[in-house]
Amino acid sequence: xxxxxxxxxxxxxxxxxxxxxxxxxxxxxxxxxxxxxxxxxxxxxxxxxxxxxxxxxxxxxx
Numbered sequence: 001x002x003x004x005x006x007x008x009x010x011x012x013x014x015x016x017x018x019x020x021x022x023x024x025x026x027x028x029x030x031x032x033x034x035x036x037x038x039x040x041x042x043x044x045x046x047x048x049x050x051x052x053x054x055x056x057x058x059x060x061x062x
Contacts, residue, residue: 045060
């Protein structure tokens with residue numbers, strides 16, 4: 001992982017989504033949607049056979 005504190009990463013993520021990550025039609029993905037997606041990914045990784053893979057284990061432990 002990056003080694004940066006989660007708070008710093010959250011601030012950077014907020015700035016990316018709030019400033020310039022939008023489609024041509026003006027719609028963008030909300031931070032809440034991204035967080036929900038990451039939670040689902042985390043849950044799936046924790047509760048499946050993928051947990052045995054090194055990269056997945058690193059993600060879960062982070």
